[in-house]
Structures are given as C-alpha cells and as structure tokens.
Amino acid sequence: MKFAITSKGDQKSNTLMHKMRTYLLDFELIYDEDQPDIVISIGGDGTLLYAFHRYSSRLDKTAFVGVHTGHLGFYADWTPEEIEKLVIAIAKTPFQVVEYPLLEVIIRYQGGAKESRYLALNESTVKGVEGTLVMDLEIRGEHFERFRGDGLCMSTPSGSTAYNKALGGAIIHPSISALQVAEMASINNRVFRTVGSPLILPAHHTCMLKPVSHFDFQVTIDHLSYLHNDVKSIQYRVPEEKIRFVRFKPFPFWKRVHDSFIDDSD
C-alpha cells in the first residue's frame, strides 16, 4: 500500500509527519506522493481541504484520514496521541471507508470560452466585484428568484458546519446527498424579494445562477478564490465523485458537532 502525508507546516505537524512516515515505512508501506492509496493530513480541517484539492483528480483511488494538531476538526478527527494506533490500523487491518458528497461547480462564459469545472469539499461562494451581487437563481431550469445582496454560498453536507453555519444554514448529516444554498445579507424590501431561508436541494436538482447586469464575479472553492470575467452562468449540483475517508473507529458526526460547538469535556 502506498501513502502520502500532507502537513500544515508548523513544527508540531511536521514532527508528527516525520514520526508517522518512519512508522509506516517500518511496516513496509511505500511513500508515494503522486499516487497514494491513503493520504494522511496532519494539521486542521484547512489542511485536509488542501490535501483534497491536491489529490482531487484521483478521488476513486485515494482515501483520506485527518489528524488534528490544534483543535478537533470535522475532517481532522484523530488526535496526535492516537497515531501509533492509527499506524497499526493502516498497516495491519483492511480499512473501511465512508463516502461524503461533494459539490460540482461549472462556470460558463459569454463568447464561448471553455467552461471551468471545480469540485468543492466544503462550499463555493460567489460575490460581486463591484458592489452588490445580482443574480437570477434557477432550480431545475425554472426561475426561482432574483437575488440581490452580498453573495451566495453553496455548500456540501460536510461543509455545512463551516461557512454555511455562520450564515445561518442548517447542519446536514453527510450521509444525505444534498447541496445547500445560503444567502449572504440579501436585500429585502418592497421592491426586492428573496426567499430568505436556506434551501436544501436533493442530488441531481441542478441550481443555476445567471448574471443580470454585471458579469464579473469573485468565486471561492473552499480556501481558493478566483476572479471570473464575462460569466454567462454558474451551475451547481452534487457530482458522481465522492470523497472517501478511512474509518477505523466510530466517531459519529453528531458527536463531532457536539464536541466542536457545544463542549468537548465529556
């Protein structure tokens, strides 16, 4: 079996990375940064986002596991104290995986430039570059609303505890294949109206944004941010691809929610 390790880059994460690499090599696993079967991310959720984007072209062949060197993470749910256990589990036992849904974003341009396609693990947001974002929002090809405001956030179930949560979105269990639309400060008065509530769409309900008067947008895909000019439409849906996490111990999602947001003292 081949493995790779990505580190947040701080001293604690780097030390742990070297230790784990040595242990795994002792168990006769092969270190392969290009084609790993297992990717171990050491740091935080942000480190796992980075690892996901590095290996997003081979998601069907790679399983991820996250160790946290700071606070407990949603993707980084192993503690540094558990790494001996983790190494033995990786080296000695056939591992199980859980799959989480992702978000597909396709951006098309005026004038026929080649479309851009992205996969997000947490979310994709869109904001205007010259003030208020104005977009027509369509669901399954039907006009739904004309949005005016700071921006929109389309998130995955596992990303629902990140930016989406700060916007008042719901937390969705990652066994549910869905995409969530959350508003950022919509303008609502007698002239402009949006639904106001976050929407949760099932897989294969495509959501489409179409510009009204400005065609340049700042689009984020997880921690990455891009400026897109001359946009014709932005399409969102749940793709076929999924991310696979290695599961060695039960650590239920709702317990991670509790320990992250309520308290972790029990």
Ligand code: NAP
């Ligand atoms: P960052 O600004 O350092 O991270 C923001 C925080 O979000 C960190 O504490 C990070 O955890 C946490 N986080 C990441 N994914 C999460 C998840 N699925 N559930 C719960 N918390 C999560 O930037 P980053 O580490 O590169 O992460 C990028 C993410 O930041 C974006 O995908 C977006 O979700 C989030 N963000 C949030 C807001 C907001 O809440 N207002 C605004 C912008 C971006 P770690 O410390 O473990 O890395």
Ligand code: MN
């Ligand atoms: Mn408690």
